[in-house]
Amino acid sequence: MKKPLLFHILFLINTLYISSQVFEKEPIKISGDDDKRINLIILSDGYQTHELPLFVTDATNFTNDMFSQSPFIEYANYFNVYAIKVPSNESGADHPASATDVTEPLSPIKNVDTYFNATFDAYGFHRLLFHEIDGNSANNTQLKINTVLANNFPNYDQTLILVNSNVYGGSGGEFPMSSTGTSANEIAIHELGHSLFNLKDEYYPGDTQAAEAINMTQETNPSLVKWKNWIGTNGIGIYPYGVSGTSASWNRPHQACKMQFLGSPFCSVCKEGIIEKIHNLVSPINDYSPNNDTTINTPTFPLNFQLDLIKPIPNTLENTWTLNSTNYANNVDDVSILEANLVKGLNTLTVVINDNTPLLRVDNHQTFHLNTITWAINYTTLGIEDIKSSVNDLRITMSPNPTNHIINLKFENTKDFSLKMDIISIEGKKIKTISISNHENQQIDISSFNKGIYITNFYSNQVLLASKKLVIN
Ligand SMILES: [Zn+2]
Known part of the structure; x- marks a missing residue:
């Protein structure tokens, strides 16, 4: 999914030191296009060539375990998982028996030649399984990991290194590591909580x-x-x-x-x-049609418009279709438009998609992940002159809420848009309208408003995109 620019520069530097190598890649779980999914890449360490089928089994077991747990079970369709088979010269991980938190040697002393040089006893903790940490070599290992990723899956979102050892251990950081010992899947999922999800x-x-x-x-x-x-x-x-x-x-x-x-x-x-x-x-929008600008000289009605959404399990996505400012349909993935539904000239069909999962209660969710598709349908006596589509992922944060004198509106989307925000009293009276035509963050003075509950409605092209409660105290 991600396109790391800096990564390519790093990659160029890395290749001066480490030769590029492409390893066999095994799809473990594929939900859809890589550029529309979160790509989790599992690398092997301490597996010799003849043990790589075992690595694929271990990676599959980890993946099955992860996606049997909430919220990954609900959002499984948002992820792809690949295993990259990196062979090591020897099996297992180093165990120098240098931990100070246990009586060593807790497990047999070992010094093995593995690709990423995983070692127990990192920083004196027996269970801390990390890549090589002794000075310059640590940097070499990080370069190695970066190089393997750049050569094999540069658009990865997160990586996990599975280490072929049944001794309990793991670590977090940019490149989490986990052994295959008892509870090791749990260590790996916990570590992903840190490295991918900032917990x-x-x-x-x-x-x-x-x-x-x-x-x-x-x-x-x-x-x-x-x-x-x-x-x-x-x-x-x-x-x-x-x-x-x-x-x-x-x-x-x-x-x-x-x-x-x-x-x-x-x-x-x-x-x-x-x-x-x-x-x-x-984005929950995997695809939609029509999604290219099209001209239909002899239109056949009904015209069909379709969504291909990435659905949570169970599906908690809701959508609202609006044609020329009037609600047209709700919670369907496709609509048909008859000739009688269109006016001569420009028609606007918009669908707003929102995830209404009960697992989210965060303020601003409704306006922060607001996915819309708009089709401009130009209907003349000659037929459909053109249908132009555009997709937007609006991100609007309104804070603080409750508030007493100002509201800050923050926008984080990348495309041009024009937006209107109405503030409406609980009695339904429009108190204020604010037009927003760029991405500049705005501060709105509401110090003259009476205390109470208000509704803020966000519109684009007369289409209600979102409604939010605002409390003034
Ligand atoms: Zn928690």
Whole structure:
């Protein structure tokens, strides 16, 4: 999905040092086009050539395990998984027996020649399985990983290195590693929680790692905390990490999330964070038709318009079709338009797609992942002069909410658009209209408004895209 520009530059530099090599790639789980999915790439370490079928089995087991758990079970169609078979000269991982957190040797001492040089005992922790960390060689290993990815799957979104060892261990960071020992799949899924979805540990990660994140905060006010919409549901609260010291000033949302205990499910706050990231990386619109500008000299009615959506399981996508400012259909993937439905001249057909999953309660979700397709149908006496389509992924954040004197509107989309925002009182009276014709963030003064609940409606071309509650206090 991603197109890392810097990556190609790095790749050019890397190839000066490391020869390029293409390895066999095995599709493990394919949901659709790579450029419309999150691509998870699993690399092997410590598997000799004759053990690569075992690696494919291990990668498949990991994938099956990951996609049997929420929210990956619901969003499985948004992912592709590939295994890249990188052979090593020897099997397993290094175990120098240099850990200081256990009585060594906990497992047999080993020094094996593997492609990415995975080693236990990293930084003195037995279970910390990492790529080589001794000085310059560590950089070489990172270059090796980057080079393998650049040569074999440059548009990857996330990678995971599976290490052929049944000793329990793993690590996070840019390139998470996991052994194939008991619970190893759980380590890998937990580590992906960090590296792909920006989640923090829900056991205290130490003062240097403590920071504001999706599932970690110093806010203790239940009406202000970032997971405020979940408080009291599914065990979500505000729980201090520790009883004294700095750890007591940091809070987590749950007492038994996978980010704390392997084998537990992700808590509702972490699930929500994962789904929001999935929506940031992948549009639910896989394809639509017509999607090229078309001219139909002798139109045959009805004209057909179709969506191909990437559906969650169960499908929580909702859509609203509007023709010339009038609601035309709801929650269908295709519509037919009759000649009688069209006016002479320009007609506008728009569909707005929104994921209404109960797993999301985050503020702004409705306006932050707002996918629209618009068809401009030019209908003249000569026929359909043309049908022009455009797709947009609008991202509008309105904050703070509740507010008392200003609203900040922030836009994060890439295409030109013109938008109108109406602020409507609870009695249905239009109080203010704001026109927005560029991507500039806007600040709206509402200090003269009475306290109470308002509705904000966002329109594009007379089409209602989204409705949001605004509380002025
Ligand atoms: Zn959690």
